[in-house]
Amino acid sequence: MSHAEHVNGELPHEPEKATLEGRNKVLGFWLFLGGEAVLFGTLFATFLALRGQNNEGPTASELFSLPITAAATLILLVSSLTSVFAIQALHRHNIEKLKLWLIVTVALGLGFLGLEIYEFYEYIVHESFNMKTSAFSSAFYTLVGFHGAHVAFGVVWISLLIAQLYRKGLTVVTAPKVYVSAMYWHFIDVVWVFIFSVVYLLGKVG
């Protein structure tokens, strides 16, 4: 069994896959994302089944404002790009760039969360659109909220990884962690693309 020891000096080109533990972690994470896909798939199916049931509360087209969500979409898409830059830096063993791009990613994630909290706040306080309003509202908050909770989790997680990079540097132990966190980040980004289309765009057009 290979041993996840600090590597002094030469780090392999793909340090995330240098040890059996690292390879297992990446594979296990792919599997986990498969399960996550089913989770969000079920939430999307629920939303699609209930999206017309506004129960005399606000409808999707009355509620949504595309500029805000478009901005949120842009922010999250860019953050996916910055996490790609981070992984490229990882493969070049450029730890300074790696930390920098991860920090940018986290900042963008926080920006996205800020917009989402603002959006929910507006709906709840000014539009009296909350969890209890209708089946549509329940499905909306659950789907979008689940995604938001994933983003929040990702922000905390990646921040912790940045701290570890400062303390321990880039090793065959930290590299797989950073790599799978990037996989996670792309995944929630893709989910958001679906949310943007299915919840917001579809909601606006009818």
Next chain:
Amino acid sequence: MAHAHAHSHSVKRYTGIMDWLTTVDHKKIGILYLIAGGFFFGIGGIEAILIRLQLIKPMNDLVSAQVFNELITMHGTTMIFLGVMPVIFALMNAVIPLQIGARDVAFPFLNSLGFWTFLFGGLLLNLSWIMGGAPDAGWTSYPPLSSTDYSPTHGVDFYTIGLQIAGLGTLIGGINFLATIITMRAPGMSFMRMPMFTWTAFITSAMILFAFPAITVGLVLLSFDRLLGANFFDVAGGGNPVLWQHIFWIFGHPEVYILILPAFGIISEVIPTFSRKRLFGYSSMVFATILIAFLGFMVWAHHMFTTGLGPVANALFSIATMLIAVPTGIKIFNWLFTMWGGQIRFTSANLFAIGFVPTFVMGGVTGVMLASAPADFQFHDTYFVVAHFHYVIVGGLVFGLFSGLHYWWPKMFGRVLNETLGKWTFWLFAIGFHMTFFVQHFLGLLGMQRRIVSYLPNQNFDELNFISTIGAILMGIGVLAFLANVVATSRKPVGAAADPWEDGRTLEWSIPSPPPEYNFKQIPLVRGIDAYWKEKMAGNKEMTPSEPVGPIHMPSPSILPFVMSLGLFIAGLGFMFSTEDFSNSFMSLIFNKYIVLIVGLLITFAAMIARSLYDDHGYHIEVEELEGEGKA
């Protein structure tokens, strides 16, 4: 919560209870799963006996209607999620790494986490009995019956939240075994050389991965309806109760195959060993397993024929369901052909395996009958369905588990179970089983509905119900015989041979019983299907090693999985009682303001952070130690 040993290589090794709380060794986790599963199986069994005692005669009043509803709900839920699932995981943990020639699973830490989340979820669910009433809406918990209108106690909340936590454990276990089987196989063990039990564990894990997230979402939605006032299944708020049925059965039907596939795997190990023949049609077995898993995801609506999906949907789901009988039939014939011309030995393990075949066929036949949508309008929600699923789950899965336990017991504990008591177990359990459930087919056809607390006399139900209850008691005695066997055997000294059945075919029989903590001193080289048998036939006493003797790296034990699960348990309780009206102002402060919920989640997150920050370097077992043990 940092590890004392996080940065040292001289890892602290615990003893006694701390050893069990912190272990990441798959063999010990297997034993933990077995104990916990056995415990819940016992609870579910007592519930079953109480149900049958209530129904022993017409108009009986042993228990109230409310308690009866709680009993049937908890019986089904406990047996499926907390009884048989963990025993399956017990055998998978005990056997899979050995069968593929690995020193451990891919994620030892997660393995332990999966166990503890399962256990705490199960405990939470069962706490309902003493905390205001158990769930009472059936193991399927259909709304509106499971809504706060019709189920006002916290019972269903215990169901939704307990199962979410337990389900998380199952999901983690599934991912772990998928990764283990993909990456940890010994050199030479290609996929098509894997033992059948490993194959079925692999496919079952894949099904867990794709089925459990669906029920998690369903449970979340139901708990939001009940605790946050959401409207998913509430018609008055625009919701749709049929949606729950779809989500439940999209998970539920795959779940029944998640349960039965490992039993297929066990049978496919036991029958060849005790027939002294290789498994007939290995490749077709593999193919049939995959096909069953695939079809298993396409047939959920056969549980909803009477919901009113319309004739087209019913026809399609009907045909898809009947198709499953084809791969299942292939398997049945393969087992028969394996026995054909073999030198059959009727050990207890093999009795259960052979008993499995006709019993499971009977369950399959009623399954195909139920799959015919027009006929199902008659059968649905009668005892005919109860008979069907007990034939497949008890006559199939539980027989399989008993077979596997008798078969692998020496490997797990180093002691062979007593054969005489084993045979008593089999005959009591098998006769009791058929007495209990065979008559239920006719009860159903005569019109007795399932889930009723009592019935009027003189509808031809009386004798059949009486027979059924006596049978249930016999089954109970059978289980007691097994327990007696376990106790008697545990008093014997450890001394089982590495290959106690002498005809072992797969890798687990090539190492001592029980195996050392690192399993294989040298990872073996696999040269064909039934790797160990192949070496024996070539005149070798041992497997050919694929590596020289060297220091072995082991993961360190950790208490963090226990702490994480405890946090979830606390958070679950906190969420559940967040809507409760407390007379005590302190209680209402900590529950209604979500303080308990938040504290629980913080415990879990803190443990996760500790896990991430402190690297686990593990420790090494040095060559001297290995050689020493080899000589001893």
